[in-house]
Amino acid sequence: MLLTKTKDIHLRNEREAALAEKFDEVAKQLESYATENDERGTFPFASFNILREAGFFSLTTPEKYGGYEASLYEMTLVLERLAKGDGAVALAAGWQSCLFLNYREGNRWKEEVFAKVCQGVVQNGDILNIFATEKKGGNIFRGSQPETIARKTANGYLISGEKTFATLAPIADPLIVMAWVEDEGVLGEFLVRKSDKVVVKETWNTIGMRSTGSDTIVLNEVFVPEEALLAKATGKDGGLKNRSTFLFIASVFLGVAHAARDFIIDFAKHQQAGSLKKPIAEVPHIQQKIGEMEISLTTSRTLLYSLADKWDRFPHQRNDLLNDFQAAKYTICHQAIRIVELAMRVAGGIGLSKDFKLERHFRDVQCGLSMHPADDMIVEGLAKAALFSE
Template sequence: MNTMAHSSSVDNAETHSHASPAAEIARTLSSAFADNAGHIDATDTFVADNYRLLQEAGLVEIGVPLELGGGGANVTELAEMLRIIAHACPSTALAFSMHTHQVAIPAWRWQHQKLAAVEPLLKRVAAEKLILLSSGGSDWIGGSGKAVKVDGGYRISARKIFTSGANAGNLLMTGAMVENDDGSHNVIHFAAPMKAEGVSVVETWKAMGMRGTGSNDVIFDNLFIPDSGVALSRKAGEWHPLFQIISTIAFPLIYAVYLGVAESARDIAVGLAGKKPLSAHSFNLAGRMDTNLRAAQLAHQWMVNIAARNAPSATTVNETMIGRSLIAEHAIKAVDLAMELAGGSGFYRDNRLEQRFRDIQGARYHPLQQGPQAHYAGAMALGQPVDHIF
């Protein structure tokens, strides 16, 4: 039998040949992550022990610039790191991608916009190994929650859903809506300390897949945020240049995880298929699986290349979100085919393929989802405004 059929897609994908320090550290942790992944999935347990390993290994601060005490990893290297972690434990990779992109964004702004305001945060991440949380899709362009102006700041009431890693986080990077005198709304952005009075976590995460991410709800009950803690105020429901930066940088990192899940499913399926007689149907399934996987890999490389241009704009959002949709489509299809290739053995939990089938479904749900993404791309193609398409 051709031994290349069983070689790991981590090591043989042409688009991921560079081995960065972040990737090498991730590889050293993979065995420990993989050992716990089954128990975590079966019990809906948050990957707390894996977070401690990430902190001890220096990956929490790996995206902070070297000058500020971090590891200096760029988006390409961070994506590779997350992809590798996803092979071992998808939940760890997805939860950690939320911290990773919340570090990568201010790091990019410090390096390319010379924004001094983000320096204290980055230095704290490096020195204190802070875990940053994202309220992500529960906020997005539209905003969520209510902010009321009071003397010296704002009082915040909100429920932030899908807060991955909520129980391990130090700061939640989020926002809330302020009603203006004319009835319009602005969104203020701030970092909410997770131990502040008025902040609590509600254990809501009982999900189909990515069961170990601990993506619980975070409640703000009259949380006070001082005026000095407001990093930005923007119009609600309208693209802002900051969100062009967020989209261009964050999504190559988040979708590196789903690519890793699909690659892992492919490797498991090839191993299981090799234990039974092969047929022309097996070859067909394996070929279609690898073709879809390659499409996902190429789409991800495109997203990384767009980020590497260091010029976020409405156009880079479009290109990034096209890549995001292509990865979701082809990665999900590749895992579907992996299940079919493996046959009945893929249905057993112990083989871990059915977990990948469940985990990959999460690729559907991050913004821009299929409908808004197509709307955005179509408007761009026809020269129409995209400011309110999200």
């Protein structure tokens, strides 16, 4: 399973090698819970305790507030490895990492508020996420106006509404809630602490990524003080367009595919069909499929890490990387699916068994297509850029 068993050309220095070694070991611990978490579809509290003890949640918080201040490249390394152990846990946990990467680049909050939130993560192990999607309106990135409403009161706001696909809902506190500020007609970003006015409804029951805890959060006239309004945003995307998110998603689903690749290679070396007197690894059509898997994996990892490197080394170019990052998300998620499909073909009928680990990878990797931005948004955006940009 471990990438560090063989030379990984994407490890460039001792700091990266140390992170890789550490989170390879963490991934092995996560894997020991992954099958049970998937079968039960319950939130993996034990796995998140492992991540908390490993210091995962403070990796991207700023160093001045006690964090590790990992780069995008370093988080890509970590998340790919964690996803090899448990893709659902890596996906869920990765949202917080991505959140702090984004806020480090363009913080819209008051510094004292951001500092307090960071210190809560480092000192108390707080876990948080942004909750924007709703059942009726869908994702605000497609231009919908939230039905979650923040009504002004004498000393603050009362927030009411429901958020769906609320990843980390069972464990997140504080919550970052996107709500429509009624008296101003703008989108607001609010910091909300859990209370008896915040109810988590267990609604997450999917074919893949079953233990992300992406349940429904119901807010019943939750009072927050005026300072809980962190930022206001206007425009179609709500001011939340952050390119680093796309690589985080790609790294997780590539990690799932990487796990499938490693598993099937070991399987092919030791599996002997009844009609053969040699392992199936020596059969030409099996080698053809594994060779195709290697092409997809190698090109995807090269694309992933080259863009992460460019993001870190050339901050002044980040506004020009949108198309590259979206194309990478599209390409890598599709190639990840292709890798797992080929692994299933190598396995044959046994790959369909619920007792065979590959079946979980096959279901999990399909979920990359549902992650924002969806394929149609990426394709349309790239087409318009090619056709109409000067």
